Amino acid sequence: MKEPQNGHFWETKSLAEMTPKEWESLCDGCGRCCLYKLEDEDSGDILQTNVVCRFLDLSNCRCTTYPRRHKRVPTCVLLSPDKIAGLKWIPESCAYRLLAEGKELPDWHPLLSGDPESVYRAGVSVRGWSISESEIDMDRLEDYVVDPSDDER
Numbered sequence: 001m002k003e004p005q006n007g008h009f010w011e012t013k014s015l016a017e018m019t020p021k022e023w024e025s026l027c028d029g030c031g032r033c034c035l036y037k038l039e040d041e042d043s044g045d046i047l048q049t050n051v052v053c054r055f056l057d058l059s060n061c062r063c064t065t066y067p068r069r070h071k072r073v074p075t076c077v078l079l080s081p082d083k084i085a086g087l088k089w090i091p092e093s094c095a096y097r098l099l100a101e102g103k104e105l106p107d108w109h110p111l112l113s114g115d116p117e118s119v120y121r122a123g124v125s126v127r128g129w130s131i132s133e134s135e136i137d138m139d140r141l142e143d144y145v146v147d148p149s150d151d152e153r
């Protein structure tokens, strides 16, 4: 059990102690974990693309097959408290990663702002600069590698 700050569940419980509903509410809906990544064969670095899974609804950045996501996309990783620390491609803005690293949620997080659009306004959402895999030739995925440090991403 953590020391209470403002009494929010994410400040008083560890990730492993959360109910399924609390756990799910931590996802800010940025859609970044649904972006395709490539691994550099030489360096092992993870390269980010701006191509998202075909099941991501780009209007609200939510998965359209969430209950069946792992069956339909075997590479779709089901996040859990014990997996977070080992996933180096999870974005720094992701609430699961922030909490696993002992950090606070940012004020644009919907649990604090009360508005899912605050994720988009903060520039964290993939909405506006990503493209669905159904729109491109996936054999040319390298053409869609982007620099994640760009202001827009």
Ligand code: SF4
Pocket (backbone or CB within 6 Å): 026, 027, 028, 029, 030, 031, 032, 033, 034, 079, 090, 091, 093, 094, 095, 096
């Ligand atoms: S990166 Fe984290 S917060 Fe963003 S959609 Fe994925 S799980 Fe949710």
Ligand code: SF4
Pocket (backbone or CB within 6 Å): 033, 034, 053, 054, 055, 056, 057, 062, 063, 064, 065, 066, 069, 070, 073, 076, 077
């Ligand atoms: S199946 Fe859903 S959660 Fe998994 S990568 Fe695709 S859109 Fe994201």
